[in-house]
Amino acid sequence: MSKNPLSEDPELGDDALFQKDADAVYQELLARIGEGHPQPRLAATRRVVELLGDPQRSYPIIHITGTNGKTSTSRIIESILRAYGLRTGLFSSPHLVRVNERILVDGEPITNEAFVANYRDIKPYLDMVDAELRAAGDAPLAFFEAFTALAYASFADAPVDVAVIEVGLGGEWDSTNVGDGQVAVFTPISLDHTARLGNTVALIAATKAGIIKPAAAVVTATQPETALAELERASELMEASLAVQGTAFELLSNTVAVGGQVISVRGLAGTYDDLFLPLFGDHQAQNAAVAIAAVESFLGGGEQTLVGDVLTEGIATASSPGRLQVIGIEPTVIIDAAHNPDGARSLAAALGTYFTFDEVAIVLGVLDDKDARSIVAALAPVAEVILVTASSSERAVPVDDLAEIVREVAPETSVDDYDTPGEAITAARAWAEKAPRRGVVITGSITLIGDALVLAAAEGWTR
Known part of the structure; x- marks a missing residue:
């Protein structure tokens, strides 16, 4: 991905003034251990955010993992929250063209100016942790570890009212797990990244279940039996509530429409009919059902019906670039x-x-x-x-x-x-x-x- 330019958009306006600096920051980050070789550790990222004053604790978090549908579900959740008037942060990976796409504030990629300024703010602390790790005989911070710290710091700087955080890989030792999600969301779990996460769905689910924090609300898509068993075990251990698609909530119907589909969803607290979702694929309708249940869990503990007009707007303005x-x-x-x-x-x-x-x-x-x-x-x-x-x-x-x-x-x-x-x-x-x-x-x-x-x-x- 390093061969792609950070941006080739000639219409960035004033943001283009910071393009050279943003390119330099990206290249500096790319010089670290790449995303193809994630470090199965959490202590290094935790040390960075501690030095930064734990920016990830300055706003509530909705944390999302799974095998497929993470980004789409994250984006639908963020769109609904933004329709409610909340200032949102969204962290997802990887990007398609511009690295700024990974850090969204109020639905827009972080500006080059903010990207550069926030990186310069945290760089001394990244260097400090790199030195500590080398002294202990460990590898310095990897790309994703440093980038996660940058995202959390950027959201604190914005500031945001809520951050929707997509796991990079797995869950338990993923760098994003230094944040404590009030809501833990699971999209469908299947075999992928088996060399890192395990060669069975149960092992992969057990690693992903590591994002469940004490007393969190847990929302999950329909899962294979072995995966669901792991989520149930982790939820019970953490005294977290668990809402499973198909029982606690469900997609009632979806119909093909021009530019997407029309869906009806029975949520945790209400039923929502005839919502236009501008995304293609039955799987996106399922993702939207999970997203609605996640927002219900966040805003009203799963007991308060979402405002109809606001939900309609949030679903209708959702997007998922690169997905159908x-x-x-x-x-x-x-x-x-x-x-x-x-x-x-x-x-x-x-x-x-x-x-x-x-x-x-x-x-x-x-x-x-x-x-x-x-x-x-x-x-x-x-x-x-x-x-x-x-x-x-x-x-x-x-x-x-x-x-x-x-x-x-x-x-x-x-x-x-x-x-x-x-x-x-x-x-x-x-x-x-x-x-x-x-x-x-x-x-x-x-x-x-x-x-x-x-x-x-x-x-x-x-x-």
Whole structure:
């Protein structure tokens, strides 16, 4: 991802004055141990925030983990809270194009000026902890550890009324867990990052359950039985209340509509009908149900019905960039950050329900720590042709290797390979232009989605 510019937006206005400094900060952060190698420790981040005066304790936190749907659910929660008039902070990862996307204040990426100023404020403390860690024979702060401290400090500086914090990886030892979430939210849990989190759903769930704090409100999507057992165990241990989708709350219905879908949800404290959600996919309707229950838990302890007009606004203005997002027309080009098998299955299902393509070309790039074979198996049935490429990430599976996987898993699907995302996307768009009702879907990794957005903006065909 370091090959992507921090920003290529010529319309940043006064913020462009701080672009060079912001680029320098980002490069300094990138010089640390990367996100592909997270440190399974919490003490280092805890030491930084202690030196900073524990900024994460200056506002309430809604903490979110899971395997799929974390970012979308986080963004829907934030949108509803903002509709209530609260000043919100949102921390998510990774970014698509600009690193500022990871730290949102009131729904907007942090300005370059604030990004630089807040980093300069905390840098002496990062250096101090780096020195302490080296003296103890440990690795200095990693990228995500330093960035988490920056996010918490930025929200305190804003200041925000509430922060919605998305876990980077796992939960128990994730850097974000130095914050204590009054509400702990769990999206669906499945196998991913098995080398770090464990090779069973139960082990992964146990690690993620580490974000549950004493007396917290816990809201969870429908889970596999073994995962739910771990959440129940942790909730009981922490004397936390547990609300499970399907019993305590549920999605009553969702209907395809122009630009998204109309949903009805039975929440913890009320039923909310005919809400327009401008996101595609049945899974996004499920994410919205979880988000509503989380906001109910935060604002009224799960016992106070949300204000109808405010909820309607919050749902209707929610967005989730890079998730079944249409970025081009004539031909239609869709990007989706499906980077694991469950995400790929959700994408394949949504294409058949929410779009009317006769044929689809899939531009695919996968990172080397992902289950490429299962991703291909999920996508091949909806693909007329798969155009294999490698994103700008150093962790991208080489083109030849990924093409071989596609040919082995989907021998009846046409496969082409391209050295760069630009070449693959250009070829896919040319293919789609040759016949009506053809579409292009770019997927497989978040870094590939970022590459696609940069290309679309540069060539002027983005929506």
